[in-house]
Amino acid sequence: MVDVRRIRGGEGLDDINDELDEILDSVVENTRQATEAFFAAYDQNPDPKILAAWLQPRAWREIDYVFLLNEQIRRYGLAFERRHITLLAKQSFQEAEHYEMVGRAIESLGGKVPLSTPPEAKPWSDFLWDCLERHPLAAIAAWNCSETSASGSFEPTFRAGERHGFDEVVRIYKQIENDEKFHVGLGRQVLAAYAKTDTDREEILRAMRGMRDLAWKTFTPESVTQARSA
Ligand SMILES: [Fe+2]
Numbered sequence: 610m611v612d613v614r615r616i617r618g619g620e621g622l623d624d625i626n627d628e629l630d631e632i633l634d635s636v637v638e639n640t641r642q643a644t645e646a647f648f649a650a651y652d653q654n655p656d657p658k659i660l661a662a663w664l665q666p667r668a669w670r671e672i673d674y675v676f677l678l679n680e681q682i683r684r685y686g687l688a689f690e691r692r693h694i695t696l697l698a699k700q701s702f703q704e705a706e707h708y709e710m711v712g713r714a715i716e717s718l719g720g721k722v723p724l725s726t727p728p729e730a731k732p733w734s735d736f737l738w739d740c741l742e743r744h745p746l747a748a749i750a751a752w753n754c755s756e757t758s759a760s761g762s763f764e765p766t767f768r769a770g771e772r773h774g775f776d777e778v779v780r781i782y783k784q785i786e787n788d789e790k791f792h793v794g795l796g797r798q799v800l801a802a803y804a805k806t807d808t809d810r811e812e813i814l815r816a817m818r819g820m821r822d823l824a825w826k827t828f829t830p831e832s833v834t835q836a837r838s839a
């Protein structure tokens with residue numbers, strides 16, 4: 610994976626880079642373990658509907674990113690350089706493509722694409738929208754943590770997809786994995802470029818820690834198993 614941690618974009622995160630890396634490493638590892646656990650259980654009972662249910666909150670996260678990114682641009686975009694508006698809009702477009710692709714995968718497995726926030730995605734969504742209200746960089750920090758955490762799910766998903774012959778799901782997530790490298794790098798770059806004050810850095814840390822704590826709860830093997838059987 611591309612090392613986006615020391616990406617050019619400014620020195621705004623220099624004082625907190627080590628703590629950010631610690632948070633990000635822990636969520637990636639947690640998500641990797643939870644995804645392994647989900648597919649280990651799935652191996653015992655490989656029902657496509659279970660995989661469809663697992664993908665539903667993931668589809669919602671894609672479309673919620675579209676709403677969040679567009680609101681981020683509308684509300685705070687003019688304080689950013691024009692190229693950053695363009696890159697955030699490109700990310701938004703790709704998240705819309707992800708919603709479309711994950712939606713197609715859900716339908717191919719016999720499931721329904723969510724049109725409102727699934728209960729298991731609600732705390733995640735509420736936290737992001739709260740961050741967006743609080744500070745111009747907080748939502749970017751929170752979704753950077755969430756998107757980094759998702760990177761821990763790709764390898765176990767590919768291995769399971771190959772075991773079970775879910776070629777469409779694997780194909781879609783390879784594309785998503787590629788786009789996510791750009792999203793994660795962009796988030797870090799924007800944070801480093803515009804964090805100027807200690808308050809900015811505190812808000813970034815608060816958002817990342819909050820998302821880490823949510824990810825720890827959201828992606829535990831238990832919660833994934835619960836969502837699976839819901
Ligand atoms: Fe996405």
Ligand SMILES: [Fe+2]
Pocket residue numbers: 674704756788789792
């Ligand atoms: Fe993304």
